[in-house]
Amino acid sequence: MSSPAISTLKMMLAKDLVREMRSKEIFLSSFLFSVILMAAFHFASAANRMPIEYIPTTALWVCILFSGTLGLNRTHASELKNGCFRALMLAPKEAGWIYLAKVTSNALLLGFTLCLLVPILVLFFQFNPGSALFPLLLSLILGILGFVAVGTVIVAVTANTRMSDILFPIIQLPLQVPVLIAGTQATQLCLEGKTPTDWWQFLVAINVVYLSIGFLVYEFLLEE
Amino acid sequence: MTARKLLIHAIFLALLIAVMECAILWALVIAPADREQGDVQRIFYFHLGSIWPAFLAFFYVLYGSIAYLVTRKQIFDHRAFVAGQVGLAFGSLVLITGPIWAKPTWGIWWTWDARLTSMLVLWLIFLGYVMLRDYIDDATKRERLSAILGIAGGVMVPFVYLSTRWFETQHPSPVIMGDKESGIKDPQMVNALLLALAAFSLLAIYFWRRGIELVHSDARLQALRRRTLDLEENV
Incomplete structure (x- = not known):
């Protein structure tokens, strides 16, 4: 990795994280939306007496999907304010690294929201990761990265x-369907005490392909 | 259209009609009925026949989109966009014939089986690709953004295909590139399938070529309209 690439990553990450720390708007809206979604899940699943042990995985991934969508939309919308996106277009930096920095900051924000959601899952649905904490974390990290890798490209396309x-x-x-399927399957297998090696490989493949595609096409998104 | 182009067009159309007639004859009359499913199985020739051009079209969207971003030639954008439309049309046929076949065979119209779901997902992805253009007002960005989405959607096709092998499924094993147990044994059934594949492929190519001509003419018309408006303003 060359030094300009690292400096681009550092600057973009610092910019996005500092902005979010000041405003907290993306984190707060995603978090509150997720809590509301979980409450809705409880009422919806109570109607047909769905066993509570099946709910956490579903609730967790639906929260990632919808809160993540909300968060990505807000992140890009805030980028459009005050000509920030135009500044990115004009920046003498390689677009691919800007994309990777955006993916990292979006993934960190979503990951942080998720960290706060886990206690709520424990409270609402008796979620108990037990000894599966590390495999579960790996599944979530791979899933979130895949989700954000796709979303960061699409949000910039649809913004126009x-x-x-x-x-x-x-x-x-x-x-996002392949990420969702692989993510939920991996999470559920982890909670059942199994190692979802196949799904991890699938998620790694999606991540590698989408991060590479995003790295290559982001340059075309930053054209005037 | 020049005389040579017209002749090629007429020959292609005649070939298409002949192959389609043969495909219908083989599928409905000559090929024997399935031992277990009876005549209902005959819809399979149309079902599988539509899947092949749909997947081919989706791959062409990926190729055309990459070619457009690399060369910036408008023709690749037109070809990719029409391929998306053709893929969507054949994908719709798959989604219509699938449940018609599923009801008498499985007893239900739809099941969240991986292969059905993946076809639906692909259909939705390419619906988004085709829809996107109508919502971009800035004509200078339309082709570029379409190409980026085309790449993002086209890359998903292999993942969807992989998923058919990985997920639990009640769908029959793929006839083409399936395991040893799958596949068709009767030679007349194989002929009917090959004819159906040829007929649907030719039909897709016919629609694709006509579609490109339409999109191309539309782009020329828009350019002429802009030029006329400019001239009017200058006068």
Whole structure:
């Protein structure tokens, strides 16, 4: 990794994280939305007496999907304010590294939200990771990274459209289905005490492919 | 259209009609009925026949999108966009014929089996690709953003195919590139399948070529309209 790449990553990460620490708008909205989603899950699953041990995985991944979508949309919207995105276009930095920095900051924000969601999962649904904490963490990290790798490209594409708020989830969610399936399967297997090696490999493959694609095409997204 | 182009077009159309007639004849009359499913199985020729061009079209979206971003030639964008539309049309056929076949065979119209789900997901991805253009007002960005989404969607096709092998499924094993147990044994059934594949492939190519001509004409018309408006303003 060359030094300009590291400096781009550092600067972008610092910018995104400092902005979020000051405003807290993405974190707060994603977190509150997730808590509301979990409460909704309880009422929806109580109606058909769904066993409580099946709910945490589903609730966790639905929260990642929808709160993540909300968060990505907000992150990009805040980038458009005050001509920040134009500044990124003009920055004499390689677009691929800007993309990787955006992926990292988005993943960190979503990961942080998730860290606060776990106690709520324990409280609401008797979620007990037990000895599966490390495999569970690995599944979530791989899943979140895959989710953000796809979402960061799509949010920048749909931001140029008339109805970006609606188009972003419509276009993004079908693309996230492999990540969602692999993520939920891996999480559930971890909770059952098994090692989901196949799903981890699948998630790693998705991550490698999408991060590479994003790295290559982000340059075209930063064109005027 | 020049005389040579017209001749090629007529020959292609005649070939398409002939192959389609043969495919219908083989699928509905000559090929024997399935031992277990009976005549219902005959829809399989149309079902599988539509999947092949749909997947091919989706791969072409990926190729055309990459080619456009690399060369910036508008023709690749037109080809990729029409491939997306053709893929969507054939994907719709798959999603329509699938449940019609599923009801008498499985007893249900739809099941969240991996292969059905993955086809639906691919269909939604390419619906998004085709829809995107209508919502981009800035014409200078339309082709570029479409190409980026085309790449993001096209890359998903192998993952969707992989998923068919990995997930638990009640769908029959793939006939092509499946395991030793799967596949068709009767030679007339194989002929019917090959004819159906040829007919649907030719039909897809026909739609694709006509679609490109339409999109190309539309782009020329828009350019002429802009030029006329500019001239009017200058006068």
